[in-house]
Amino acid sequence: MPELPEVEVVRAGLEPAVTGATAASVTVFDERSLRRHEGPSEDFIDRLTGRTFLTPQRRGKFMWLPLADSDAADSAEAHGEALVTHLGMSGQVLLRDRSTDDRLTRIRIELEHPDHGALRLNFVDQRIFGSMAIDSMLPTVDQPAFAVPSQVAHIARDPLDPFFDDAKFLRSLKAKRTTVKRALLDQTLISGVGNIYADEALWAARVHYNQPTETLSRAKAVQLLAEVRAVFSKALAEGGTSFDTQYLNVNGESGYFSRYLHSYGRTGEPCDRCGTPICREAFMNRSSHFCPRCQRL
Numbered sequence: 635m636p637e638l639p640e641v642e643v644v645r646a647g648l649e650p651a652v653t654g655a656t657a658a659s660v661t662v663f664d665e666r667s668l669r670r671h672e673g674p675s676e677d678f679i680d681r682l683t684g685r686t687f688l689t690p691q692r693r694g695k696f697m698w699l700p701l702a703d704s705d706a707a708d709s710a711e712a713h714g715e716a717l718v719t720h721l722g723m724s725g726q727v728l729l730r731d732r733s734t735d736d737r738l739t740r741i742r743i744e745l746e747h748p749d750h751g752a753l754r755l756n757f758v759d760q761r762i763f764g765s766m767a768i769d770s771m772l773p774t775v776d777q778p779a780f781a782v783p784s785q786v787a788h789i790a791r792d793p794l795d796p797f798f799d800d801a802k803f804l805r806s807l808k809a810k811r812t813t814v815k816r817a818l819l820d821q822t823l824i825s826g827v828g829n830i831y832a833d834e835a836l837w838a839a840r841v842h843y844n845q846p847t848e849t850l851s852r853a854k855a856v857q858l859l860a861e862v863r864a865v866f867s868k869a870l871a872e873g874g875t876s877f878d879t880q881y882l883n884v885n886g887e888s889g890y891f892s893r894y895l896h897s898y899g900r901t902g903e904p905c906d907r908c909g910t911p912i913c914r915e916a917f918m919n920r921s922s923h924f925c926p927r928c929q930r931l
Contacts, residue, residue, distance in 0.1 A: 636695065636721045636725070636828075636874070636881050637695060637826060637827065637828035637830060637831050637875075638694060638695065638792055638794070638825070638826025638827070638831070638866055639831070639866055639869035639870045639874045639875070639889070639891070640721070640869075640874035640875065640881050640889065641692055641694075641695050641696075641697050641721060641826075642692055642794075642870060643870065643873055643874045643883050643889065644697065644721070644727050644883060644884055645690045645691070645692045645697050647729070647883050647884035647885065648690045648699075648727065648729070648755075648884055649689060649690050651729050651745075651747065651750055651753060651884075652687045652690060652699060652745070652747075652755070653687060653688060653689045653690070654686065654687070654688075654747060654748055654749075655686065655687050655745040655746060655747040655748075655750075655753065656684065656685065656686045656687075656745065656746045656747075657682050657683055657684065657685050657686075657687070657743050657744070657745060658683075658684075658744045658745065658746045658752075659683060659743075659744040660678070660679045660682045660683050660741070660742070660743050660744075661679075661741070661742040661743075661744075662675040662678060662679060662740075662741050663739060663740055663741065663742070664740040664741075664762065666740070666762045667740035667741055667757060667759060667762060667764065667765055667766060668741075668765065668766065668767065669765050670718070670720070670765040670766075670767040670769075670785060671765070671766065671767035671768060671769075672767070678766075678767075678768060681715070681768050682701075682717065682743070682768060685701045685702065686701070686702040687699045687700070687701065687702070687717070688700040688701070688702055691716075691782075693782060693786050693789050693791065693792065693795070693825060694786075694789050694790070694792045694821055694825025694826040695720065695721070695821070695825065695826060695828070696718065696719075696720055696783075696785070696786045696789060697718075697719045697720075697721075697727075698716040698717060698718045698719065698769070698782075698783050698786070699716060699717040699719075700715075700716045700771070701715045701716055701717065701768075714770055714771050714781075715768055715769065715770055715771060716768070716769055716771055716783050717766060717767075717768055718766065718767045718768070718769045718783045718785055718786065719757070719764070719765070719766050720764055720765050721759075721764045721881075722759065722761065722762075722763030722764030722765065723761045723763045723764070724759055724760040724761045724763065724764070724881075725757065725758070725759045725763070725764025725765075726756075726757070726758040726759070726881070726882050726886075727755065727756075727757055727758075727884060728755070728756045728758055728882070728884055728885075728886055729753060729754070729755060729884045729885065730753070730754040730755075730756055731752070731753065731754065732744065732752050732753070732754050734754065735756075736756045736758045737758075738758050738759065738760050739756045739757065739758050740757050740758065740759050740762065741756075741757040741766055742754065742755070742756055742757070743755040743757075767785065769783040769784055769785050770783070770784050771783055771784075772784050772787050774787075776791075776797060776799070777797055788822055789821050789822065789825045790821060790822050790823055790824055790825045791824075791825065792824065792825040792826035792827075793824060793826070793859060793862050793863050793866065794826070794863065794866055794867075800856075800859065803823070803824055803859065804852065804855050804856065804859070806823055807823070807847050807850070807855055808847060808848060808850070808852075808855070809848075810823065810847045810848075811846075811847065811848060812846075812847055813843065813844045813845060813846055813847065814836070814841055814842075814843065814844075814845045814846075814847050814850060814858070815832050815833075815836065815843035815844070815917065815922060816918070817847050818832045818835070818836075818862070819832060819918070824862075826866070827862060829898070829920050829921070829922075830875055830895075830898045830899075831862065831865050831866065831869065833897045833898040833922060833923045833924065834861075834865045834895060834896060834897060834898055835858060835861040835862040835864075835865050836858070836861075836897075836924065836929065837896045837897040837923075837924060837925060837928070837929065838861040838864065838865065838896070839854065839857050839858040839861045840928050840929055841854065841858055841929060842924060842929045842930060842931040843917065843922040843924055843929075844922075844931055845931060868891065868894065869889070869891040872889055872890040872891040872893070872894065873887070873888070873889035873890055873891070874889030874891060875889050875891040875892050875895070876888035876889045876890070876892060897912055897923040897924055897925065898923050899923065900912045900923060901913070901914040901923060905925040905927065905928060907925065907928050908925065908927050908928055910925050910926060910927040910928070912924070912925055913925070913926050
């Protein structure tokens with residue numbers, strides 16, 4: 635599943651091409667990609683056609699395009715609605731010219747941009763776990779001047795968010811009474827972390843994935859949070875992590891952070907620190923990768 639770095643790469647790629655663009659027409663090829671939209675495809679099409687997009691935003695793994703007031707397209711004010719996108723396991727948001735089609739396109743939005751002209755936005759999804767929806771915006775609890783879609787309101791800020799509260803996270807982590815990797819994957823505690831980057835941050839901090847959160851020292855918890863930020867930053871610089879074509883950026887290109895992974899997907903390979911073979915164990919219907927010597931429980 636795309637995690638924070640991959641979603642942020644997509645958001646940043648969309649920003650110059652989508653901000654200020656108008657949805658000239660909308661086509662829904664598969665209504666399963668509207669599972670989070672309240673209403674039929676006709677409602678989605680009617681409410682989106684003719685609307686102008688503002689700057690794309692993101693929280694954790696969710697991305698949304700705020701919609702300007704339909705009768706005030708040049709206004710910087712959001713109308714109170716946004717096009718919310720979740721990539722799921724294999725969702726892609728691809729920018730194309732009007733002559734380019736993509737196999738497995740579920741939703742197509744034809745764009746008219748005042749500077750770039752005619753563009754095409756294809757929502758492609760092989761496994762159809764991703765979705766698009768038009769959703770109402772709600773003010774955030776900690777920063778009422780900022781709004782997020784109602785579907786995102788329960789999602790915690792991510793550690794790259796300038797308003798992320800380190801002290802609050804550390805207190806909540808200590809009180810969570812769970813294991814540390816489960817806590818990292820809890821999107822109501824800290825968002826954007828998935829299996830890949832949890833394993834990488836835990837390896838960097840030398841913490842076992844099953845370490846109880848209440849036994850984690852404050853110094854180690856601070857280090858772990860720093861490693862989460864570090865691995866996110868490194869992954870962003872490499873365009874995210876791609877193991878196959880299920881994750882691509884808006885231009886259809888892969889990310890290259892897979893070249894720099896220390897634990898995830900490296901079962902049996904020597905640890906980059908101590909040479910001990912990396913282990914893989916079942917965890918929450920997925921797997922955890924760790925060094926049994928560097929990351930002792």
